[in-house]
Amino acid sequence: MLLGIAPEWIPTLENFVVGRNVELLSALRHALAGTQGERMLYVWGDAGGGKSHLLQASAGLALASGQSAICTCGAVPEAAQVVAVDDVEKLDDEAQVALFALYNRQRENGGMLLVGGRQAPAFLSLREDLRTRLGWGLVYQVHALNDTEKAQALEQHAMARGFELTTEVTTYLLRHGRRDLPALLATLDALDELCLRLKRAASVPLLKEVMRNDQPG
DSSP: OOOOOSOOOOOOSSSSOOTTOHHHHHHHHHHHHTOSSOOEEEEEOOTTSSHHHHHHHHHHHHHHTTOOEEEEESSOOOOOSEEEEEOGGGOOHHHHHHHHHHHHHHHHHTOEEEEEESSOGGGOOSOHHHHHHHHHSEEEEOOOOOHHHHHHHHHHHHHHHTOOOOHHHHHHHHHHSOSSHHHHHHHHHHHHHHHHHHTOOOOHHHHHHHHHHTSOO
C-alpha cells in the first residue's frame, strides 16, 4: 500500500514560474497589498497557461494575510474582500447578472475582484454590460511558458514533492509528453507515486511506463 506521504502541492505566487508575466505578477501583488488604486483585474490565456494557478494563489495569499477570500470556477460566489472567478466564459445568464452586481459591489466596498477567462474581454460571449466592466480594470494576458521555463516548473514541482528530477527525465517528458503544464505536472506526480511504490529513483524507463499506462485504451 502506498502511503499518502507526498507533501500537498498548493499554488502560490512564489511557486508560479513567472516567465514573461513579470508585470502581471507585480500587479497582483500590489493589488492584494492595496498599494495600487485599481483592484479589478482580468487575466486571460489558454488552458494550462497558469491563470487558474494565479487566481487560486491570490485567494490563498489573501486568506493567509487575514482577509476574507474565495475562489470559484465557472460560478459566482458571495462577496468577500478578495473574490476570484475563473472560467468566466462558462457563466450562464443568471450568473452573468450576479457577476455584474458583484463587480459593482466590490468596487463600491473597496474589495478586489480577479476574473479569469480564455479570451480577452472584447471577445467574450457575455452580456455587453459585463464584458465592458471586465475591460475597465487591468487586463493581462497570461503568457504560456517556453520549454526552458517548463523545465524549471517541473524541477520546482519535483523538489516540492521531495524527489530529484534528472535532466534526462525532464527532457524526455517535455519532448514526448503533452504540452500543457498541468498535464506535465500530473505525469510527474504519477511518476513520483510509481517510484515510491517500487522504491526506485525517477528514470526515463519508469517515465515511459507511466506515460504508456496513461495512453487511452
